[in-house]
Amino acid sequence: MFGGAFSICPTDKTMFMGVDARDGEFNDFIVELEYANGVRPVGAKPLLFPITSSVRAFCSNRSLEAIFGSTIQADSDDRETALLGDFNLGLREGLFVPVVRGDLPTFTQRGNTALFMNGMFSEFARTVLIPAYAPFQRGEPIPFGAVWTVDFTGPRPTQTLNPLNYYLAGASGTPFRP
Numbered sequence: 001m002f003g004g005a006f007s008i009c010p011t012d013k014t015m016f017m018g019v020d021a022r023d024g025e026f027n028d029f030i031v032e033l034e035y036a037n038g039v040r041p042v043g044a045k046p047l048l049f050p051i052t053s054s055v056r057a058f059c060s061n062r063s064l065e066a067i068f069g070s071t072i073q074a075d076s077d078d079r080e081t082a083l084l085g086d087f088n089l090g091l092r093e094g095l096f097v098p099v100v101r102g103d104l105p106t107f108t109q110r111g112n113t114a115l116f117m118n119g120m121f122s123e124f125a126r127t128v129l130i131p132a133y134a135p136f137q138r139g140e141p142i143p144f145g146a147v148w149t150v151d152f153t154g155p156r157p158t159q160t161l162n163p164l165n166y167y168l169a170g171a172s173g174t175p176f177r178p
Helices: none
Strands: 003-010 015-020 027-034 040-046 054-060 064-078 077-085 096-102 122-124 127-133 145-151 156-163
Touching: 015 054, 015 064, 015 122, 077 127, 096 145, 122 145
Parallel strands: 003 054
Antiparallel strands: 003 015, 015 027, 027 040, 054 064, 064 077, 077 096, 122 127, 127 145, 145 156
């Protein structure tokens, strides 16, 4: 099952797609596809952790540097943590290794409902944007929404969680040229 976790590296014409086995086991993986002359599979990375809500490949010139993902971990009945991590760290390939953790508002602060990430992962100038939402129906007000911003420009990542009262499906950055 393709859960929506997808990324592309245009420099070497490869795509990365997260596959959720939907079997309750740890059988998920990331498929690598080449699209230079048609689309063809070139590999698959078995995961030692369930597929994350998002997949983001970071490439430089013609090499894959990292495959990041974001997910939410339930730490207890009233606490959840947003995780941003890498699937591609040397000898631990396929293991999700958190790089940044952020506490989300507690269940009681947001009406006793779990949060989900919609699969969006936007990065520009070393700043990452990831939205999180409480479940809602189309056309109804969003009961809880927030955008988790992680800034990697300093010596240590800094993060903020800001309210979001609309559905953020995508975001992109553009270099500013005066």
